[in-house]
Structures are given as C-alpha cells and as structure tokens.
Amino acid sequence: MTADVEIDLGGLGFGSGAHLLVQRALAGLPPGARVAVSGTDAALGVHLPAWCRNRGHRVEWPDPADRSRLVAVVVRGAADDDRWFGAERAGPALPSALSSRPPPRWGLGARGALLEAGGPEARFDLDDRDLVWADIAPALYAQAAARQWDPQTAVPWDDTFALPPDVEAAVVQIMTYLVENEQAALVVPARFIGRIHPHFREVMQFLAVQVADEARHMEVFSRRALLRGAELGTSSAGGRQSLFTLVAESDFALASFLLSVLGEGSFVDLLGFLVRHAPDPVTRRICWLAMQDERRHVVFGMAHLEHQATVDPLLRDRLRAAIHRRHDALADTAGLNADVFDALVVLAAGGWDPDDVAAGFDHVRALQQAMDQGRQRRLVRLGFRPDEAAALSALHTRNFM
C-alpha cells in the first residue's frame, strides 16, 4: 500500500498514548494524505480504527497476506482543519498594542491565543481600554507580586513590649478603625475585577494583588488589636456610612478616584503618621508594611485616571460631581469616629502631661493638613485648577478613607 508517511509505534498502544504519534504524523498533511501505521501492540488493530473514526479519519486495511507490521493506512480527514476554520487570535499576546475595545467573543480566551470560532459571548462591561488600562499596569503588577510579604514572618509578633493600658486601648481603637477601612478597600476592587475584560489582564492581576494586600492588612491590624486583649474598639455609624458610600460607587473611574486617589492617598499619610508615633514595634512595622502597599494602589489609580483625563474631557466633571455627591450623602453624619481622633492624639502625645497632649493635638492637625495638601496635589495632576482642587479636597470625607 502506498503512503505519504510511515510511522512505527513499536509496542506503544492507544492505552498509553499512541494517538500522539499518529496525530504528529498527520499534522501538516493535507486531507486525503495517507499515513501507514505499524506496530506490535495487540489491540492496535481495534483501537486505531476506533480512534480514527471519532476524528473523521478513514482507515484502509492491508492485504491479509501482508506479513509486515503494517496495521492500517490512515487517510487524513478534514475535521481537524475544519475545527480551526474561522479561528482568530485574541489580540496580541503582549500588552504593547492592546485592542481599544476587545470583543465579547474573546472573553475568557487567553490574550493572544488562537480561538476556535464559536463559544460564548462573555460580556465584560469594562471593555474600553481608555477606561481601565494604564501603561504602568504590567510593571506595577510585577512589583506588587514581588513585594508580597508574609504576615507571620514579616512582623515581630513575639516582641515582649508592654504598653500602659490607656495607650494600648488607643492602639486597639486605631486598629479597629483600620480593619474597617481595609475591609472596604478590599471590597471595592473585588467588585470590579469580574467586570474587566480579561484582555486587560494586567489590570485584573494588579487589582487581584491589591485585594490580597487588603486581606493581609485586615489580618495584621486585627491581630495587633487582639495581641494583648480580647476586644476591639468602637465603630461609629458615621464612619460606616462613609465607607458605605465608597463601596456603593458602581462606576469604575469614580470608585478608583474616591478610593485610591482620595481615600488611600490620605491613608498613606495616616500610616506614615502611625509609623512615626507608634508606641510599639509591632504597630510600627505593620503600618509601614501597609503603607508600602497603599502607595502602589495610589500610583495605579492615578495612572489610569491621568490617562483617561487626557482622552475624556468630561472626566473631571464626573469626578467633581462624585465628590459633591458623596459630600452631600455624608453631610448629616459625624465623619471620623471621635474615639479614633482622640486615639491618634494620645499616640502622638506620648504622655498625659498637658504639654504632651497639646503637642499630640498639633501633630494630628498637621496630619490633616498634610492629607489635604496631598489630595490637592493629586487633583491638580488630574487637571483641576489649584483653587478648585483646594475646594474639592475640603469636601472629602472627614473619615479620611
């Protein structure tokens, strides 16, 4: 029998992967091409045609008088080619030339993969490159992945420090507040990850690590709160109302603006303050670790909003409206939990002498000013005029986040 290609399977049977060798021999041949298959596995004469039948190949049998090891000649069918008819690449593999609007059919396919036609139309509503992408995303993700720290080993939990009860209580109160805020900071990106088209996978990856960052922050702040006692501090209704308005924002740009640019930006200042005034090594360390992560979150939030502001002249109107809307929603609430404010003063005071308290109070005032200055700087970078940036910053929630 004539054949275009001959293969010998030796003793290999279809129960152990013989199909790989047959497939390899058929690959690249046109339909109708013939592959002569030899081998000694006893079941080959049964399994080869059964395998071929299911894949649309034909078999031709050798002359019964043929005494060679030839089992059959496989005549290549068209099904393998037909399956890839109309297939397309899901965009470029590398993020340098991303599609501005990846189609839903690319959906869950790996970016750059050859997609068999058909399959589901996966609707990811955040599918506009200008809305979600930032060129810095791949590098920021890599940095974020490289800088993950282990809460168990990165913090000196076994340090034997002992604080006066009222100072310990102030730490516990601040930790309680931080856990609440980190919880909201976890929920916000988590709600958007599943809406972003996977074509922009580095953004999904970055936000996923951001969520993991917040999970660790929640862990270490809770653990510090309970390190010397069994109770957390207080949680004010106004504080929770402030976080609720953050979590309720369903627009990706506005949510990143409120969370990363304004909230986490202010939080970086707060954590820096706590690093400086922490009364114990554990508190100092966990605030420092969290601050590094939060800086990265702010950088990403700024980067993609800065890009968006260059292509969407109406973005600033929407950002402005979002600040006003949130301010109005919180107008009748107390803002920052008074217990938290007092606890910050206690830590910055470092003692109960009236002069100490006065100094602590000044430090917290200075912190609030630094937060305000930082917000104004970021607003100016997004294209707001300095006077408007000052007015808008003043409207930011008194709860910091």
Add this chain to the structure above:
Amino acid sequence: MAAPSVLMGAVAYDPKVVTIWEGFRGWLRDHGLDFDFVLYSHYERQVEDLVAGRIDAAWNSPLAWLRAERLATARGGSVQALTMRDTDRDLTSVVVVRADSPVHRVEDLPGRVVATGAVDSPQATLIPLGHLAAAGVRVDVRRFDVGVGLHGDHVGGERDAARALAAGEVDAACMIDANHLMFVQEGTLPSEGTRIVAQTGRYDHCNMTVREPASDGVQLFGTLLRGMSYADPQVRPLLDLEGLTAWQDGRTTGYDALAEAVDASGFYAADGRVTAADYRP
C-alpha cells in the same frame, strides 16, 4: 406555501439529547425546514409511532432500524435510511479477557461466564453473542441491564460489564471497539490488563429512518443534514455532542450481523413484534 416540514423522534438516553436536537432544530429552521422533534423514553414506541405515521423520521438505533423495517414490511409499507453519521459505519465489537486469563482463543470460552451489556444492546450483547454462537461457542451470559429500551445507547451496562471483568467476577466481557479504547484510556480497564480474544465483523450503527423519502420535507431534511459542516461554529459543538464530523448517506448493508443475532435470539419476530422474553423497556 407552507415550508416543508419534518417531525422527528429521538430517544432521550441522556440529557444532552435535548441540547443536540434543540440546537439542530434552530439551525434547520433557520435553513427553511419546519423541523420539530419529540422525545421517547425508549426505541420501541418511537418505531411504532414512525410506522403508524405519527412522526416522519426516527433517529434510530440499529435494532430500531431492523424493527422499523420489519413492522413496515408487515404492513405492506417500507422505510428508508436517509442519513447516518460518519461514525456509524464499520464498527466492530470485541470480547475481552484479563491479560492473565487462561482464555487465549474463542475456542477456550465455552462454559465461561461472559459479561454483556443490556439485553437490547446491539454492540455489547446481541452482535458479540451472535458472533460467538456462529462460532459454535456456548457461554454463560451475565447481563448488565442498564437502560433497557435504549438499545445500548446508555454506556452504563457496557461499563459495568468491563468493571466486572476487571474485578474478576466474570471471565470475559463484550463491548464496542471504541468503548474498549475509552475504558482503557479512562482506567476502567487497566491499560495492559486486558486481551482481545475475539472481534466481530464490521457492522453499521444508527440511521435516520424515514417513511416517505420522496416528500419535500424529508428531501430537504437529508440535504440539510448532509450539508452540515464541521467548519460551521454553530453546529460543530452539536456535532461533537452527537459524536460525528459529517452526516453521510444512509446505507443498509451493515445490519446483517444484527439481523442474524435478532433472529437467532428471537428478539423480534419476522413481522416486527417484540418476542424477547425478558425485555421490558
């Protein structure tokens, strides 16, 4: 003028049957055929309804084809095989023993316990037992009656027979060639643990049986089925589910071995009556 129409019967041997025929229904209707289908819980009623004219076409097992032919002939009519899957042609069944079995040839099987699929499975019961009987081999049959009435479409009986073989409960087991390959690949049978001691001749499996091959509806139905392309992403998932890469013309030359087995075992009478004693679909 009304669009040509076809009402087809299919047996619901698996939930995927709904997916397959719902999908084909949409595609066929998009291509100008007023197509609908009804589902049966077993083949016997489907065949009776076809011959009685209640449906125009029946997606039939080989056993159902034989009965449809006999019933129609007994009533002075006829049926035809319109199309079949490319994977319905030239199948074989095998009789398998454990690798360490003293059975090396068919001649070693008399008196041994041989596991089969359900009573009405062409590929795992009727044809291989017919093959052994034709060779003069009498065996003790241990039948695994899963999905009786589905004519072996449900793989459960065959798989149970294979498991019984692997467990040493029987001396041999009957199955279709592709299922032997599947059982070895999925691990139901150990990869080097079985030996094939007999293989039947080639036979054909399902076909689309029709009553009035010349009607506009049936003509269009055949044309459209044969025109379904594996390159079409709309039908390819359905073809994959139904286990074919192309619809081919129906042929009826591959059913002789089954007909002989049916006659020898008295499964159906010559006029199509069900005569198998212990068959309750």
